[in-house]
Amino acid sequence: MLRFLIRRSLGAVVILVLISAITFFLFFALPADPARLACGKNCDPASLALINENLGLDKPIPVQYGEFMVGIVAGRDFPVGHCDAPCFGYSFVNQEPVWPTIVDRFPTTLSLALGAAVVFLAVGVGLGMIAAWRRGTWIDKLFSSLSLLGQSLQVYFVGVLCLAWFVSGLSIMEQPAYHPITENPARWFSGMLLPWLVLSLIFMANYSRMTRSQLVEQLHEDHVRTARAKGLSGRTVFFRYAWRGAIAPIVTIFGMDLGSLLGGAMITEYTFTLHGVGRLAVDSVRLTDLPMLMGVMLISSAAIVVFTIVVDALYAVIDPRVRLA
Amino acid sequence: MTTATHGAPAPAPGATGGYLSVRDLRVRFATEDGTVRAVDGLSFDLERGRTLGIVGESGSGKSVTNLTVLGLHDPRTTTVEGQILLDGQELTGAGERALERLRGNKMAMIFQDPLTALSPYYTVGRQIAEPYRKHTGASKRAARQRAIEMLAKVGIPHARRRVDDYPHQFSGGMRQRAMIAMALICDPDLLIADEPTTALDVTVQAQILDLLGDLQQEFGSAIILITHDLGVVANAADDLLVMYAGRAVERGTVREVLSAPQHPYTWGLLDSMPTLAGAVDTPLTPIPGAPPSLLAPPSGCPFHPRCGYTAVVGGDRCATERPALPAGRGAACHLGAERGGAVRRGGGGAAGAGPAGATRTDNGPAPADGPAPANGPAPADDPAGGGPANKEPGGGPSQGGDR
Numbered sequence: 001m002l003r004f005l006i007r008r009s010l011g012a013v014v015i016l017v018l019i020s021a022i023t024f025f026l027f028f029a030l031p032a033d034p035a036r037l038a039c040g041k042n043c044d045p046a047s048l049a050l051i052n053e054n055l056g057l058d059k060p061i062p063v064q065y066g067e068f069m070v071g072i073v074a075g076r077d078f079p080v081g082h083c084d085a086p087c088f089g090y091s092f093v094n095q096e097p098v099w100p101t102i103v104d105r106f107p108t109t110l111s112l113a114l115g116a117a118v119v120f121l122a123v124g125v126g127l128g129m130i131a132a133w134r135r136g137t138w139i140d141k142l143f144s145s146l147s148l149l150g151q152s153l154q155v156y157f158v159g160v161l162c163l164a165w166f167v168s169g170l171s172i173m174e175q176p177a178y179h180p181i182t183e184n185p186a187r188w189f190s191g192m193l194l195p196w197l198v199l200s201l202i203f204m205a206n207y208s209r210m211t212r213s214q215l216v217e218q219l220h221e222d223h224v225r226t227a228r229a230k231g232l233s234g235r236t237v238f239f240r241y242a243w244r245g246a247i248a249p250i251v252t253i254f255g256m257d258l259g260s261l262l263g264g265a266m267i268t269e270y271t272f273t274l275h276g277v278g279r280l281a282v283d284s285v286r287l288t289d290l291p292m293l294m295g296v297m298l299i300s301s302a303a304i305v306v307f308t309i310v311v312d313a314l315y316a317v318i319d320p321r322v323r324l325a
Numbered sequence: 326m327t328t329a330t331h332g333a334p335a336p337a338p339g340a341t342g343g344y345l346s347v348r349d350l351r352v353r354f355a356t357e358d359g360t361v362r363a364v365d366g367l368s369f370d371l372e373r374g375r376t377l378g379i380v381g382e383s384g385s386g387k388s389v390t391n392l393t394v395l396g397l398h399d400p401r402t403t404t405v406e407g408q409i410l411l412d413g414q415e416l417t418g419a420g421e422r423a424l425e426r427l428r429g430n431k432m433a434m435i436f437q438d439p440l441t442a443l444s445p446y447y448t449v450g451r452q453i454a455e456p457y458r459k460h461t462g463a464s465k466r467a468a469r470q471r472a473i474e475m476l477a478k479v480g481i482p483h484a485r486r487r488v489d490d491y492p493h494q495f496s497g498g499m500r501q502r503a504m505i506a507m508a509l510i511c512d513p514d515l516l517i518a519d520e521p522t523t524a525l526d527v528t529v530q531a532q533i534l535d536l537l538g539d540l541q542q543e544f545g546s547a548i549i550l551i552t553h554d555l556g557v558v559a560n561a562a563d564d565l566l567v568m569y570a571g572r573a574v575e576r577g578t579v580r581e582v583l584s585a586p587q588h589p590y591t592w593g594l595l596d597s598m599p600t601l602a603g604a605v606d607t608p609l610t611p612i613p614g615a616p617p618s619l620l621a622p623p624s625g626c627p628f629h630p631r632c633g634y635t636a637v638v639g640g641d642r643c644a645t646e647r648p649a650l651p652a653g654r655g656a657a658c659h660l661g662a663e664r665g666g667a668v669r670r671g672g673g674g675a676a677g678a679g680p681a682g683a684t685r686t687d688n689g690p691a692p693a694d695g696p697a698p699a700n701g702p703a704p705a706d707d708p709a710g711g712g713p714a715n716k717e718p719g720g721g722p723s724q725g726g727d728r
Contacts (some may be wrong), residue, residue: 134402222441226396229436230456230507231429234421244446320491321445 004313013303017069019301024065033184035092054090057077068294080249088278088298090283098295102277105298109276112263112268113201115192120200120253121312127204128211132237135216143208150205159198159271176272180321195272199265207231208255214246221245222315248318259307263300283320328615343370344547345394345515348408350417352386352393352571355402361619365571367407368650371564373514376541376548376592378562378579380555380594382616385572387551391517395423395434429456433508434592437502439521442491448612452475453507460511479536498529502536509540517549522557526724534561555598561581567591568626570617574655587656589632623639626659 035051052058056067068305069074071087077156083089086099125183131143167172180186193322218224219242227241228234278297284292315322364386371377378386392398394409396416413434416424419582433456436442438694441454453475454468463471469488476484479502492496492500501521503629508516518537521531538561542549558565558579565582567575567590574590586592593612600607614631617623623630629643650657 008376028423222436222438223444225397226434226436226442226504226507227444227455229395229428229434231425231427231459232455233425242442319445321493 001316003316004316005309008115008309008312012302012309015305016298016301020069020298023294023297024068024290025061027288027293028061031290055090059130068291069114072298087200088295090287092287093284093287093292098291101296102280102295102299105275105277105280107180108274109264109269109278110260111178111181111188112195112265112274112276113258116195116199116203116265117254117258117261119196120203123200124204124207126208128208128272129215129243131212132215132242133176135212140212147205147209150201151206151209153202155198155265155267155272158201159268161197162194162198176274178274178276195268195274198271198297199261199268206253207250211246211250215242219247222317229261230260244267248302250317251314251318255307255314256304257312259304260300262303264305273285337549340686343368343570344373344412344548345371346408346410347390347394348410350390350407350409351391351405352389352398353404355404356620359620362622363571363619364393365622367568367571367573369566369573369576371515371547371549374541375564376538376550376552376562378552379557379568380552380558380565381568381689382553384619385568385614386711387459387522387568388519389571390568391434391519391549391551393434393514395428396421396515413505425498428514429508430460430511431513432515432517433511433513434672435501435504435508435516435518435521438524440492440498440524442504445499448489448491449495451505452492452498453488453510456478458512467508473652474504475510479503479506480532482508483611494511497525498532499514501529505533505536505540509544509546511709512544512546514545514546514550517551519551520553521550523552523554531560533719537561555583555594570622572627572657573650574628576650577654581654587660588658589634589660590627590628593631626657630687639658655694 006172008103035048035055035057039048041052049058056064059067067076068089071085072090073085076083076089077086078090080090080095083097085098088102090097091101127143127147131140134140163174163176167175173194176194177191179187179191197206198261215238221242224237224241227237232240262277264276264281266278266282268274269276269279270282280292281296281300283289284296347370348368349360350364352366354361354363364442366384367390369377379390383389390399393403394411395406396419398405405417407417411427414427416427443449450469450472454465454472457471458465458468461468473484473488481487481499481502487495487499492503495503501524516537521537522533525533534557534707537548537550540546550558552558562579565575565577566573566581567582567588569590575582575586575591582591583595586595586602590718591614597612598608599609612631617627617630623644624630625642625644625646626632626648629635632643635643642659646659648657648659
């Protein structure tokens with residue numbers, strides 16, 4: 001297990017370095033001058049040169065990349081002062097340091113992702129289990145139709161409708177906003193409830209469909225027939241044998257989904273005006289804010305890479321045939 | 326190889342009132358293409374301490390019959406008619422709860438592929454102990470102890486240590502031994518073995534069959550041995566039921582059926598079997614045509630489209646009239662036992678291909694090209710001039726070993 005984790009962590013670092021390099025060099029292929037953006041409307045050549053020097057933009061691009069990467073690991077000195085590791089530099093747009101900004105935004109995204117994940121995992125898998133248990137009946141068919149509907153919904157559509165109905169119209173839900181859970185758990189919950197539900201709606205359909213099909217497949221396996229031949233009850237066979245075999249694929253997809261949600265649910269955050277990492281990513285692309293974009297990209301990628309490793313490690317727990325090496 | 330005959334002298338097969346008694350069993354599946362008549366009027370009896378071999382091609386209904394006995398068919402798509410009596414208790418129409426109490430307890434099943442038939446997620450010991458805990462209410466410790474005993478009994482070395490292994494850590498033969506341990510842990514009176522040796526290599530096959538025979542002597546169970554391998558039946562069964570298209574076409578003791586088969590289909594099965602005695606290049610004689618569709622089974626005798634002897638029977642009797650299977654020893658064939666034997670001798674033993682000049686109502690491609698008498702086994706292969714004497718149950722251990 002330890003060897004597996006070490007090996008995979010080293011691999012993850014390589015992947016993240018590659019992603020950073022690609023992002024960095026692609027950025028300079030953009031037809032925009034970051035110094036001009038940072039300089040503002042009334043910009044004279046002297047201040048433009050100063051900004052270029054302050055941001056290090058006058059150096060060759062590979063050198064800039066090298067300094068950027070060193071800064072992440074060891075911190076970095078700018079003309080404006082020292083930037084502690086992990087240093088992603090200062091935003092081109094508002095000169096704020098990148099890392100504290102991300103740290104500030106992350107709890108919103110974390111709350112959104114984890115809350116929604118709990119809802120869509122519990123409800124989606126639950127509905128899928130009911131459909132599989134009652135396969136072929138009207139319940140199964142109803143759930144299938146509903147999940148098809150759910151899968152074709154989009155957050156920016158459902159979200160706006162829900163805002164109009166439940167928040168503005170009926171006033172039975174609070175305007176979505178992030179309040180730190182440490183300050184007021186009740187407000188945290190009521191502020192996140194609508195985003196959770198809407199985001200879950202989209203994922204739920206996928207999970208119920210997948211759970212159902214996995215279970216139905218497992219129920220046709222030989223070992224399930226053996227379990228029945230032993231005289232075990234239908235319930236025991238369903239939960240002890242069929243469900244056990246359906247776990248691994250669900251965990252796989254869940255790990256991927258959670259990883260990418262932690263990198264920011266951009267559309268959801270925009271729809272509900274939540275200031276999370278996803279919104280930060282969109283804004284930094286729009287404003288060609290390289291340091292901020294690099295920071296967000298690497299955090300998002302790291303989340304996905306880490307969850308991939310976690311999922312692979314979980315396989316060894318779930319399936320005794322898998323040996324990690 | 327001691328399993329061919331043992332136990333108390335059994336009543337003639339077909340007599341009423343065995344430990345397991347199946348009466349006019351009909352099993353139909355609803356599919357998108359129509360109704361499949363998987364089993365169509367099957368009756369047989371089985372006493373404790375006896376082994377009934379059921380042979381037939383894929384789709385002949387042998388597995389379906391036995392899944393139905395255990396009630397493992399899908400009730401949503403399957404219709405079951407007829408009677409299945411286990412120790413006098415009616416199983417068709419019995420509630421799921423009642424069946425659960427019997428499964429794994431009074432009746433147990435061993436499946437063909439021991440790799441897929443065991444769950445990869447639980448230890449062998451846990452899976453073996455499960456039915457014991459369920460049916461006896463034993464504690465976890467006691468059930469585990471019993472599982473270790475059973476593993477040792479079926480010949481797993483270091484059972485105490487191996488009990489905590491997962492199925493993938495067992496070899497194929499050991500997995501099948503574990504399956505047998507699981508099936509026998511509650512001392513079932515009826516054991517159904519569905520192709521228990523098909524997925525195993527030949528040396529292991531013989532060991533598993535020996536094991537089944539030994540355990541039968543110890544526990545006195547009735548065993549149904551489903552197989553398509555006549556060599557297995559010859560070694561391990563007492564009685565034999567030949568199935569075709571969901572019906573029993575011939576029955577008798579193994580010795581009777583293999584030494585003096587009466588049904589053209591049985592002849593075909595025997596002729597398509599390789600032997601060690603013949604010349605190396607003796608061609609096998611496959612049965613021409615393919616098994617019939619059970620969506621629309623042939624009229625009359627289900628074998629008539631592939632049978633080379635319909636002309637001998639005469640008229641269109643084979644195509645219109647369904648032959649009955651006599652109680653006890655006999656075959657469901659219009660030829661009758663006497664005439665059948667005579668015809669077969671005359672035909673040189675090439676059952677499926679039939680005598681030269683016989684009209685064959687063809688049904689699909691015939692793998693053996695034409696009814697050439699040369700396709701039959703060489704005369705030297707058939708010293709008695711009658712049945713395939715070299716395929717008798719007494720044929721010895723080589724039977725189990727050569728396939």
